[in-house]
Amino acid sequence: MRLQTIKNKLLGLVVPILLLVAWDFVTRRELFSAQLLPPPKMLFETWWDMQTSGELALNMKISLLRVAAGFSLGALLGFSTGVAMGTWKTVDNYLGPLFNGMRQVPVVGWLPFLVLWLGIGETFKIAFISLGALVPMALKTYEGIAAVSPSFLEVARVFEFGRFRQLTRIVLPSALPSILVGLRLSLSEAWMLVVGAELVAASAGIGNTMTVARRLFQTDVVLVSVIVIALTGFVMDKLLGQIEGQFLTWRKTFDPR
Amino acid sequence: MEEDVPLKPEEEGMEKQGTLRVNNLNKHFRSSSQDVKVLDDINLTVQPGEFISIVGQSGCGKTTFLRLVVGLESNYQGEILLDDKRLNGPDLKRGVVFQDHRLLPWLTVEKNVGLGLKNARNEETRRSVQEHIELVGLKGYEKHYPHQLSGGMSQRAAIARALVNRPKILMLDEPLGALDALTRMYMHQELERIWKQEGITMIMVTHDVDEAIFLSDRIVIMSSRPGTIKKIIPVKLARPRDRAGADFLRIKEEVLKEFHLHTETPFSYSI
């Protein structure tokens, strides 16, 4: 059986290796200018330069800080909104339509207003990211709470649980899988929006690095940045996935959906 | 409509300890298109410490009746009194074991059993929880999660959870319905043992006639549409009861007759 798994893994490497070889071939023969398609070796060198000069680390740190701030704020607000709408029918009735209406507009749309009211500094970026992170979190929290099995709610009634106890000991644990999915969606949205915001309102950060490089046609820098962004996103998602696994050991046979 | 069993003189003093009186209970189910009478003039008194089974076919309203007594449904006509006090929603004095055990999947057996206890941290409650876990025969499984238990074990945990609050009466809604036949027979013995040990009033809804005869002091037979009490059959056999015994089979014949059914080997007296 292990042989099969090894074979599978190798198969997965076939396409990337083919592409790598083709890439190398094409650049060696200079079928495309180095500006358009930098050779792999150059990519590695550029990455090395960016790494050692500290440029990469600095910009990544700035972007990550923004993500952290925006994500935390957005996820918290989203969670609260979701809980409020899921727990009190009145809130859901009045706030729900408004929320659903506003969330139809892709976060991009709010850029002009945010820029107008908050300028193009840090506040604007963090507000923008929070706005985007808020929505998936609110939706998933709401979904999770709405899906709590009535059977369990009856258990709460039978054991004379008060509103608060019902929320903390039954509703939220039951909604936890959904909430954690919301957290991951929120984070990936935040990560995307950091890059987006930095493309639009230039200042330091990895998005800015890309914009500057683009204007100077430094394709190698842009490519390296793209790879770094992808890797970071992947790592963050994996980490969150690990945390999710820790919390949900009880989930083996229970699926509220 | 049946008369209930008159009080024995020596039991009168104990009346306070979990006597359930149901007087003229009626319940309708109203939807936009129909008005169905689910329960029709139910009268029943359950003495403290009794084991009552309610037997009937699916849809006869026995589960509705049970849910009314537990307090999960309201909106009825008539009276339901526990120790002469009207019901007002669910409370811990009336415990319930559901057919689907409804253990919270994210809590251990321990935490599940202690769910209803107000102060789950102090020594006393912890001891009580442990006692009840052992009572239902789940010693050693305190830290297990529900998904690690079998159906029978989960149901036992649910029973412990209901009992740990020392309710006056315990309602069981087809508690063994989800278990296989062999586990069910084993659970019959367990239920009887627990009942004897705790001395608690139990009202069980079931469609399994053997189960009812094995466990109950009295069997309440409900007919369906509308749900009403057809007959109450006392079961005055010594415990533990022999499923193949003559008396057992006689009572079984009596019960099945009410449903126009017969046992495979009809038993008749010859004097």
Add this chain to the structure above:
Amino acid sequence: MNIALQLAGFIRRRYHGVITFLVLIGVWTALTHLRVVSAEQLPAPEVIVTTFLQNLKSGLLGDSLLSSLVRIAKGFCIGCSLGFLLGAAMGVSQTAERLFAPLTNALRQVPIIGWIPLIIVWCGIADLSKIAFIAIGAFFPMVFNTFEGIRSVPRNYLEVARVFQFGRLKLLRKIVVPGALPSIVTGIRLSLGTSWMLVVWSEINTRSDLGIGDMLWSAREGGRMDLVIVCIIVIGVVAFLINELLGHLEAYLQGWKKTYR
């Protein structure tokens, strides 16, 4: 008469939303008329309406919207069909999955917006780059959902096909495609929704040609907040329509899917 009753019922059930909306408009009007907020920061509701009608009549709104929609159509078609093909190939063939999944998953990690600078370098700032960008955005949800849909067809039904000796084509037609269809429609919905968002992003980043995103940004630069709001509303309405229409299609298919499972 029946319609009036239905409408009355609808209003009775959903009146909360209407109330919130009216309150919002009320507060908004109050804020602007009482000069709590300056007209530059937040234009009054009536101004929005006038601007909307103005731009509608002049054709600017219509043209911009059309340009954007045409872009989406092109990008979406390319991305969606490619995504479908790859997803279907990977779903049907384990070998294909093993070959392409790692690379696809790796590429998927790039937040879509991160592709913009690279695409601009490779494709310039004309229409091509916008369409390429949208195509990429539409590609990934489609691959994933098609793959998921095909893989989620219960094994039991595949065995039925074997027992009745279905040929490959019949298997696909009668069992796999119907089974995967709801997921595929979800993929289309997500793809289209993403496309709409991406067209705005790409227009903002490559300020060339007409487009709703371009209009949005130009309005901002010109300080015309009223026009900005008009654009936002238009963007939101289109996004809503996409979700609603495809959502209903999805729900219709899901309903059947519940019994299918």
